[in-house]
Amino acid sequence: MPMLRSPILVSIDGFHPDYLERGLTPTLSRLASEGARAAMRPSFPTKTFPNHWTLVTGLVPDHHGITANRMEDKTRPDEAFTMATVDPYWWNEAKPVWVEAEEAGIRSAAMFWPGSAVAWGGTAEGYGSVPDGTMASDWQAFSMQVTNTQRVNSVLDWLRRPADIRPEFVTLYFDTIDSAGHGGGPVGEEIDEALRDVDSHIADLLAGLERLGQPANLVLVSDHGMAPTGSDKMIVLDEIVDASLYRAVESGAYARSTRSGSAARPCAHEMLAQRRYPRALPIWHAPAHSALFLPARYRLDHHHPRFRRGVERRQSWLRSVCPRNGISVHRPRPRLS
Numbered sequence: 001m002p003m004l005r006s007p008i009l010v011s012i013d014g015f016h017p018d019y020l021e022r023g024l025t026p027t028l029s030r031l032a033s034e035g036a037r038a039a040m041r042p043s044f045p046t047k048t049f050p051n052h053w054t055l056v057t058g059l060v061p062d063h064h065g066i067t068a069n070r071m072e073d074k075t076r077p078d079e080a081f082t083m084a085t086v087d088p089y090w091w092n093e094a095k096p097v098w099v100e101a102e103e104a105g106i107r108s109a110a111m112f113w114p115g116s117a118v119a120w121g122g123t124a125e126g127y128g129s130v131p132d133g134t135m136a137s138d139w140q141a142f143s144m145q146v147t148n149t150q151r152v153n154s155v156l157d158w159l160r161r162p163a164d165i166r167p168e169f170v171t172l173y174f175d176t177i178d179s180a181g182h183g184g185g186p187v188g189e190e191i192d193e194a195l196r197d198v199d200s201h202i203a204d205l206l207a208g209l210e211r212l213g214q215p216a217n218l219v220l221v222s223d224h225g226m227a228p229t230g231s232d233k234m235i236v237l238d239e240i241v242d243a244s245l246y247r248a249v250e251s252g253a254y255a256r257s258t259r260s261g262s263a264a265r266p267c268a269h270e271m272l273a274q275r276r277y278p279r280a281l282p283i284w285h286a287p288a289h290s291a292l293f294l295p296a297r298y299r300l301d302h303h304h305p306r307f308r309r310g311v312e313r314r315q316s317w318l319r320s321v322c323p324r325n326g327i328s329v330h331r332p333r334p335r336l337s
């Protein structure tokens with residue numbers, strides 16, 4: 001029986017399209033030139049979890065509910081969503097493609113992907129086993145200790161199985177380039193070494209598929225790019241706003257905060273009065289009008305409660321914050337290849 005052509009969805013976190021032009025990624029560059037290639041703009045905010053969930057649900061963050069890497073929710077006042085959260089409550093708003101596949105009788109396997117350790121559609125809180133909900137037939141809990149070689153070998157081992165337990169849809173995720181970009185910036189030996197490393201592992205994947213005689217459609221994506229920054233671009237919130245007036249929910253290239261319980265003065269007004277950070281983009285939510293003042297390109301028309309949670313009051317805001325020197329921030333314009 002001929003082997004099915006398995007789709008393999010590969011995410012290379014933080015891969016800026018310019019990286020393809022450095023002469024360091026022969027495998028990726030060849031795939032890009034020989035295959036179909038398309039430009040992609042990440043959704044807002046350009047963070048890892050919102051954009052990976054967009055890639056597998058087809059919805060922008062304020063429609064799929066994963067609006068940040070760290071979130072709060074009014075109905076769960078004593079907890080926060082983090083990148084380790086697998087409680088289905090936070091994820092159930094949009095169905096990922098591997099759940100669609102399983103429901104259609106297509107066996108799937110996830111070698112890491114944000115949300116792939118979640119029993120999607122489940123109701124039990126995410127500690128211990130979750131008896132309801134749907135997951136890929138095979139998946140692994142994310143660990144940076146699992147090497148890129150082990151990740152590739154796991155995918156190949158899955159595809160080596162007998163047909164009745166072989167996945168027909170597979171995800172594969174690499175964080176190496178994102179980590180190098182954040183650590184040393186998008187230019188330099190650290191990122192170059194990461195580019196060579198991931199490219200060689202894509203080559204290993206292709207060679208392994210060849211040995212297996214397993215035809216596959218590779219879909220290589222990234223969630224966002226990477227931009228250089230420096231101490232001259234750093235915004236120190238405490239220099240602008242009295243620290244007692246707000247509580248930070250998330251910081252980085254994109255920051256959110258809520259008014260502190262005792263805060264009486266409007267923080268956003270203070271921040272907007274500051275003109276020395278021209279790159280900062282303050283937005284705020286005016287509950288009286290249920291309107292979020294943000295450029296249309298950010299596509300926050302849905303006003304997801306978890307966005308409102310961060311920016312819901314006049315005293316709250318969202319702005320671009322560039323962290324400390326040597327750290328790079330996510331930049332729009334990764335490319336879908």
Ligand SMILES: [Zn+2]
Pocket residue numbers: 013014047048049178223224
């Ligand atoms: Zn990312």
